[in-house]
Amino acid sequence: MVRADGQVLLDVATPPSGAHYVTFPRPDRDVDLAYGLAGRTLSATKLFLADDPPVKSGDLDGVDSLYVVGDVHGEYGHLRDLLTNAGLVDREGLRWTGGTKHVVFVGDLFDRGPDVTPVLWLLYRLEHEARAAAGGSHVVLGNHETMVFTNDLRYVMPREILVARLHGVSHPEMYDIRRTLLGRWLAKRPSVMRVDGVLLAHGGVAPATEPRSVAALNDSLRAFMAEELFYRWADTRRGATPHGGRPLPGGTGRVGSCSRVGGRAAAPIARVRPLDGQRRPDICFGLRRV
Numbered sequence: 001m002v003r004a005d006g007q008v009l010l011d012v013a014t015p016p017s018g019a020h021y022v023t024f025p026r027p028d029r030d031v032d033l034a035y036g037l038a039g040r041t042l043s044a045t046k047l048f049l050a051d052d053p054p055v056k057s058g059d060l061d062g063v064d065s066l067y068v069v070g071d072v073h074g075e076y077g078h079l080r081d082l083l084t085n086a087g088l089v090d091r092e093g094l095r096w097t098g099g100t101k102h103v104v105f106v107g108d109l110f111d112r113g114p115d116v117t118p119v120l121w122l123l124y125r126l127e128h129e130a131r132a133a134a135g136g137s138h139v140v141l142g143n144h145e146t147m148v149f150t151n152d153l154r155y156v157m158p159r160e161i162l163v164a165r166l167h168g169v170s171h172p173e174m175y176d177i178r179r180t181l182l183g184r185w186l187a188k189r190p191s192v193m194r195v196d197g198v199l200l201a202h203g204g205v206a207p208a209t210e211p212r213s214v215a216a217l218n219d220s221l222r223a224f225m226a227e228e229l230f231y232r233w234a235d236t237r238r239g240a241t242p243h244g245g246r247p248l249p250g251g252t253g254r255v256g257s258c259s260r261v262g263g264r265a266a267a268p269i270a271r272v273r274p275l276d277g278q279r280r281p282d283i284c285f286g287l288r289r290v
Helices: 076-085 116-132 143-149 158-166 181-187 214-225 228-232
Strands: 002-004 007-010 031-037 040-047 066-069 102-106 136-140 192-195 198-201
Touching: 040 116, 076 116, 102 116, 102 192, 102 198, 116 136, 116 158, 116 181, 136 192, 192 214, 214 228
Parallel strands: 066 102, 102 136
Antiparallel strands: 002 007, 002 031, 031 040, 192 198
């Protein structure tokens, strides 16, 4: 069922077997989606369609209470218990109850666990609810996000692959950062956050990046993710994989290092354009498994 402002826009019965999905014109307002059986709601989420997902700068000041969560890895049940025990959500509907508190999820929402999609929908909704309460629920990208974006599926659970296949798409297509709602939302999340005097990142920040601002680092990664090269990290037909240390074509450099061959980078490089316009060294993003 699809509702907007209390009005039912669509109510469709799907076959009991196979994938349950429905296609409808995109409204210009927020909608509630609910899926159930015999009048009982089994799953529900909200789509915030009135505006595009905001770009997160990664800078935050004046935070009174900060919670940090790492490596959820599709463990929806553990995440639910963690947030409820911390008093950040209620037990009935997992609605934000943290008030002005802030929680940061420092990457690796994907892979290893069986419930990546429910985790993403929960954090997508909590971000909006927390912001409305003058608090914050924030996602920082980790290496397993970029692995799925670039079709590196070594750590994806079979259940997640099956869900995508039943819907006639690949697992990465479910989160395509150019075409899907969740993907576009994730692509605008930062890779580094600064909360007052605390710097938060999934795998840490290399000393060479120290002169750059948080905004410059995040802008650089977003710019690189918008390039076609980003989607070829895991393209084995071109001789390169994101984490295997295999040689790139035409040289001896290895992915996972920032070695250079013939004066040129032998691994995908995100070129930083600082806000002050000064030239800085190149930065390798997401090339090592942490």
